[in-house]
Amino acid sequence: MIGLYVHIPFCDGKCPYCDFYSINAKTDKKEEYVRAVLNEMNMRKSYGLADTLYFGGGTPTLLKPSQIEKIIKYAVENYGLSYKNEITVESNPNTLTDKKLFELKKIGVNRLSVGVQSGREAELQALGRNHSLDQVMKVIERAKYEGFDNISVDIIIGAPGQTSKNIYDTLAFVESLNVQHCSFYQLKIEPKTAFGLNPPKNIAGEDEIADIYLTVVRQLKKIGFLQYEISNFAKKSKECVHNLKYWNRDEYIGFGPSAHSFVDGVRYFHDRNINEYIDDVMKVKQEKVLDADFEWIMLRLRLVDGVSIADLKKRGFWNDDFKLKVKRLQYAKYVEWKDDRIFLTPTGMMVQNAILLSLFK
Ligand SMILES: C[S@@+](CC[C@H](N)C(=O)[O-])C[C@H]1O[C@@H](n2cnc3c(N)ncnc32)[C@H](O)[C@@H]1O
Ligand code: SF4
Secondary structure: OEEEEEEEOEEOOOOOOOOOOOEEOOOOOHHHHHHHHHHHHHHOHHHOOEEEEEEEEOOHHHOOHHHHHHHHHHHHHHOOOOOOOEEEEEEOHHHOOHHHHHHHHHOOOOEEEEEEEOOOHHHHHHOOOOOOHHHHHHHHHHHHHOOOOOEEEEEEEOOOOOOOOOHHHHHHHHHHHOOOEEEEEEOOOOOOOHHHHOOOOOOOOHHHHHHHHHHHHHHHHHOOOEEEEOOEEEOOOOOOHHHHHHHOOOOEEEEOOOOEEEEOOEEEEOOOOHHHHHHOOOOOEEOOOOOHHHHHHHHHOOEOOOEEHHHHHHOOOOOHHHHHHHHHHHHOOOEEEEOOEEEEOHHHHHOHHHHHHHHHO
């Protein structure tokens, strides 16, 4: 089964750290854009049956629910998607009015991903966010009232002003929201963003970021979140089924500008340009092909359950030299080896690239 990703490239403004592709939501192109996405979905419907649908952004909740509904219905009618499958919509808290939450639930959205970013007002301001903590609490409460029982929040590790001490405030805030899933992304300073051009001065250094990350992993475990990927934590059985497809090298189709796809062993993507996309929805570029086995291990090591020795043998990695390297990494506490499985420790996850290099050089 494949995953469907639909990119919704509209935002109220541009957050100073964000490099995801979006244009100003005041555009009059939304209706035309939805038609283009439906057009692409029509062209690619022979690719297979889907069991997840994920609206990412941008800010998908800046579309009208009726526009989102058209895409969901199309996936149900043409890709065999069921309303019981995971249907996620990313959102910015300030777009989630009571009415919108009611309508999103009604049209079949069953998983909400909310961009909370921090549990400290000062950090929200430094991140240029247009919502308060109070607003987040009200929105999450209302979402639960409307029947959402699969809610995720995004938090940024390394936000300006965040320290290994005050991260506990953000963790307490996340705990108080009592949601099913959270993603803690380490702030990446992207060159073409406002932060890239003018980096904030009060960002924690590498060692402190490592402390913050390890605190997050430890504390989330205490409050019932199981880590299943470098940046992702879920209550029991609430892992994101769609995102797991990326790390398991399962197939997915990405619709819309900047969206990536992986079908029949080929990776391709759309350019970051809504006008070009509307003009020709089938225009894509192929990505550089990595060795499939190497790509597999690279992706699998992001997951907390890592790789099995049986799979390593099947793919021809397991020999005396590889085993010795694993033992060294285990001794340095970057890797754990339990029964038939090898996986990264939280410390290892922070230096995943270096570990891959040491295993394959
Ligand atoms: C594509 S955004 C969509 C969320 C929604 N538009 C919002 O802002 O509330 C998904 C998430 O990516 C994360 N993100 C965006 N830029 C980032 C960066 N430069 N470094 C780390 N995380 C980033 C944020 O946590 C954000 O919530
Ligand atoms: S973080 Fe969200 S709201 Fe801000 S620019 Fe990126 S996609 Fe848009």
